[in-house]
Amino acid sequence: MEAIINKVAQSGLITLNLEDFLPKQFMVFDMKDFLFMGLILKEKEFRQQLQNHDWNFYQQKEVVITCSADAIIPVWAYMLVSSFLEGVATGIVINSEEKGREAFLLKHIDQMDVMPFQDQRVVIKGCGDQPIPESAYALITFKLKPVVKSIMYGEPCSTVPVYKKKSI
Numbered sequence: 001m002e003a004i005i006n007k008v009a010q011s012g013l014i015t016l017n018l019e020d021f022l023p024k025q026f027m028v029f030d031m032k033d034f035l036f037m038g039l040i041l042k043e044k045e046f047r048q049q050l051q052n053h054d055w056n057f058y059q060q061k062e063v064v065i066t067c068s069a070d071a072i073i074p075v076w077a078y079m080l081v082s083s084f085l086e087g088v089a090t091g092i093v094i095n096s097e098e099k100g101r102e103a104f105l106l107k108h109i110d111q112m113d114v115m116p117f118q119d120q121r122v123v124i125k126g127c128g129d130q131p132i133p134e135s136a137y138a139l140i141t142f143k144l145k146p147v148v149k150s151i152m153y154g155e156p157c158s159t160v161p162v163y164k165k166k167s168i
Contacts, residue, residue, distance in 0.1 A: 012120075012121060013121050013122070013123050013152075013156050014117065014120050014121065014122050014123070015122075015123045015125055015155075015156055016117075016122055016123065016124050016125065016140065017125040017128060018105070018109070018124065018125065018128075018132045018136050018137070018140060019125075019128045019129065019130050019132065021105050021108040021109050021112070021136070022101070022104075022105055022108075022130060022132075023062045023101060023104040023105065023108070025060060025061040025062060025090070026061060026062050026063075026064070026101065026104065027057070027058050027061045027062070027063045027064070027089075028063070028064050028066060028097050028100070029058070029063050029064070029065045029066070029081060029085070030066055030067065030068050031065065031066065031067035031069075031071075031073055031077065031078075031081070032067055032068045032069035032071070034046055034049045034050065034053075035067075035069060035071055038069050038071075039069055039070075039071045040071065041071065041072075041073060041074065041077055046077065046080075047080070050080060050081065050084055053084070055084055055085065055088050056088070058085060058088050058089045059088055059089075060089075060090055061089055061090060062089065062090055062091045062092070062093075062104045063085055063089040063091070063092050063093075064092075064093050064094075064095060064096075064097055064100025064101070064103075064104075065078060065081050065082065065085075065092055065093070065094045066094070066095065066096055066097060066100065078094050082094075091104065091107070102133050102135060102136070105132070105133070105136050106135060106136060106139055109136060109139050109140055109143065110139065110143070112143065114143055114144055114146075114147050115147070117144055117147055117148050118147045118148075119147070119148070119149050120148055120149060121148070121149050121150045121152070122144055122148050122150070122151050122152070123152045123153070123154065123155070123156050123159055124137060124140055124141070124151065124152070124153050124162075125154075125155065126153050126154045126155065127155070137153070141162060141163065145163055148163075148165070149164070149165050150162075150163060150164045150165065151163040
């Protein structure tokens with residue numbers, strides 16, 4: 001009987017899962033919770049509530065500042081919340097929760113060191129447990145293309161070629 005050979009394992013492909021770049025310590029600060037009747041920003045009360053808020057809850061976390069209510073929030077209010085998060089949170093984004101998560105994902109991809117992928121054949125994992133926006137796939141391709149031999153999309157057993165360095 002012939003031994004079963006795992007050709008995928010022997011192929012030298014590196015699989016990169018973009019889920020690994022999703023924010024791990026992620027919180028949402030919803031301005032709605034600090035508005036009068038969930039709709040109106042009263043400056044004096046708003047400032048007092050922020051003063052009394054336990055900001056340690058956001059310690060070492062990435063925070064999306066949002067307002068889930070259909071309310072008009074002045075720019076200075078976002079600035080004020082940001083000032084309380086400075087020195088506590090590791091980063092902030094002002095957006096919806098979904099767009100904020102995407103912004104942190106893109107930030108993590110943009111900060112990655114591409115040198116370990118120098119002259120490697122890389123497969124960007126296509127299916128996972130969490131949805132990954134198209135922008136992340138585009139950015140990882142943009143970051144890796146200058147250093148890798150090839151980029152593929154999918155699973156190591158079934159890939160779609162995206163880029164292959166031309167031989168000189």
